[in-house]
Amino acid sequence: MIMKAQGLIRKHFTKTVSILLTLLFIYAAASKILDFENFQVQLAQSPLLSAYAGVISYSIIGLEFIVAILLCFRTTRLIALYTSLGLMAGFTIYIYLILNFSDFVPCSCGGILEKLGWKEHLVFNIFFFLLTAIAIFVTEKQKGTGLRRPAQFSFLTTVISCVLVIALFLSSEHIIKKENNFTRRFLLHPVIENKTLLLDNPDYYFAGSDNEHIYLGNHKFPQILLTVDTALVKMEKMKIGPDNLNHNFRNLRVQVQAPHYYFYDGTVPVIYRGLIGDTLAHTISYGDAYFSQLALLDTNKFALRTQSSATKEFTIAFLNLSDSIKVKLYPEILKKQIDGVFDVDGNLITDRHTNDLIYIYTYRNQFIVMDEQFNINRTLNTIDTTSIAQIKTTKLPDGRHKMNAPPVKVNRRAVAYNGLLFNQSDLKGRHESRKSWEKAKVVDVYHTDRQEYMGSFYVYKKKDNGMRDLWVTDSYFYAIAGDELRRFKIRDGVFK
Incomplete structure (x- = not known):
């Protein structure tokens, strides 16, 4: 009688565990299907499996349904239990890696399981892993196979599953950082908005900064230099007065590199220099070189x-006012693909911390890192896949080029600081939410000393005003959106 009772208990135990696993897998798979786009987006943002979000999203759902079906039949129940053990082991090691080897944690579950914290989820998975293992031992014992076979098979299944997840993690890390297939990894709150300053008009742009101030130029009123303290409390306007205004100005701009500001127009061409706080700017260059962009060295x-x-x-080109030959051209730096004008269009910027000179192309996924002697140290790629500029141009009889079709703009604007490039991208990556793109602008962050993508973050719109310019200091990320100067605290260690 006792032996018979033990047999019934074992039988019902295995059946009960199978029912629980069936319900779990069906519920998990159905939740993912009902919110599939969100599931894919969240999986793409996973710090472990980002590069394989497409394949894994379909594979996991399919496998969960198949295992749930196999658990329903006595003839296939044992193999389904071993597969369940492998799945639970994989889910468990995934969460362990998230908790111990990731700077941020995504969510890729739906329904009730989404309410669990990651540690609670780990306990939940371990419980079902142990429950499944016991069910396997009970089933094997009923078949008279002893303990050695289930122990070996369970151990092998667990090891294979864990090794597979770890291999996917290591491979995904390499692909995302080195050989990205345009899958963004959104960092968890890397910047947190903590102050906003209302400006008197929406035409400001960043001209520079020092330890205590942010300097803004103005497109509409080019002689205005606005100084704002980093606390975003005090503002002071200064009207720049060049020593010679008898020029046909068309594109006046200002940049600040303490203790000086530089006022210039490359269409004249002229460069003025003045001390911060002094309205008088002296001519330091006139007629030396026409230019469309200038970066301070x-x-x-x-x-x-x-x-x-x-x-x-x-x-x-290099303009050295102290040299007898003031201008030197470097035609080998910008690589022509189509016309040598629009196809090489981009932004020329400097890293104020490392003194690197950087040129990031507008219509292709590439940026060039140079030293102060204009030696190309590295040619690196952004994560999108547009390697050839998607533009159509016409050459006019006077030699000028004109774009005759809307281009695909890849990189909108960028700023470099302390070995990092913060790039506002205009292209939506794989598995990204269209709703988020409608509500925000995206900034991608790259190392400039090696080919490595760090991650991305959204800058959400306010008052339907998108980000028009960006700036970075040691502690803050700044954005100009409409008539607002917005300050975001950079979370400690997030870009280390």
């Missing part, structure tokens, strides 16, 4: 983007 040294008089193509 030193008090008398500048990197320029100019146009070759011979080829009419854009090129990088």
Whole structure:
């Protein structure tokens, strides 16, 4: 009688565990299907499996349904239990890796399980893993196979499952950081907005910063230099007064590199320099070189983007006011693909911390990192897949080029600081939510000393005003959106 009772208990135990696992897998798979787009987005943001979000999202759902069906039949129940053990082991090691080897934790579960914290979820999975293991031993004992076979098979199944997840993690890390297939990894609150300052008009742009101030220029009123303290409390306007205004200005701009500000127009071409706080700006360069962009290197040294008089193509140039030969062209830096004008269009910026000179292309997934002697140290890629500029141009009889079709803009604007490139991208990546893109602008972060993508974050719109310019300091990420200057605290260690 006792032996018979024990047999019934074992039988019912295995059946009960099978029913619980069936309900669990059906519920989990159905929850993912009902919110499949969100499931894919969350899986793509996983710090472990980002690169395989597409394949894994379908595979997990399919496997959960198949195992649930196999658990319902006595003839296939044992193999289904071993598969369940492997699944639970994989889910468990995944959560363990998330908790111990990740700087942020995503969520890729739906329904009731989404309410569990990650530690509670780990306990939940371990419980079902042990329950499944016991059910396997009970089933094998009923078949008279002894303990050795289930012990070996369970151990092997667990090891294979764990090794597979770890291998996917290591491979995904390499793909996401080094060989990204345009799958963004959104960091968990890397920047947190903590202050907003209302400006008197929406035409400001970032001109520079120092330890205590942010400096803003103005497109509409180019002679205005606005100084804002980093606490976003005090503002002070200064009207720049150049020593010579008898020029036909068309594109006046200002940049600040303490203790000086530089006032310039490359269409004249002229560069003025003044001390911060002093309205008088003195001419330091006139007629030396026409240019469309200028980056500050030193008090008398500048990197320029100019146009070759011979080829009419854009090129990088060095302007050294202290040298007898003031201008030197570097035509080999910008790589022509189509016309040498629009296809090499981009932004010329400097890293104020490392003194690197960076040129990021607008219409292709590439940026160039140079030293102060204009040596190309690295040519690196952004994570999108547009390697050839998607533009159509026409060359006019006078040699000028004109774009005759809407281009695919890849990189909108960028700022570099302390070995990192913060790039506002205009392209939506794989598995990304369209709703989020309608509500926000995305910023991708890259290392500039090696080919490595760090992650991305959203800057959400306010008053339907998108981000028009960005700036980075040691502690803060700044954005200009409409008539607001917004300050975001950079979370400690997030970009280390």
